[in-house]
Amino acid sequence: EQRGNDKDKIPPELFDALQLGIELREEQDAPISISFMQRRLGLGWPKAAKIYDKMDLMGYLTPDEHDPKKKKVNITYEELEELRASAQNEDDDE
DSSP states (O other), rough: OOOSSSSTOHHHHHHHHHHHHHHHHHHHOOOBBBHHHHHHTTTTTTHHHHHHHHHHTTTTEEESSSEEEEEEEEEOOOHHHHHHHHHHHHHOOO
């Protein structure tokens, strides 16, 4: 197994998107969307869509109970910080 593969690396914008999704869920009980990520994070549609898909593939999105087509971020601030620390440690190991 190869470590440090660029495909496995977590893009920094993913952390920002997860934090944004946590804020939406905590403050407004609202799902995250690609267009909202574009506006708030200053991303183009392709980049925002890739990050959204990666969050979904990593298991960080759950269908909204009010509208299953929409998704909410399902991790806590503490879990996000653990993920950041873990990613930082992997970067330090390279």
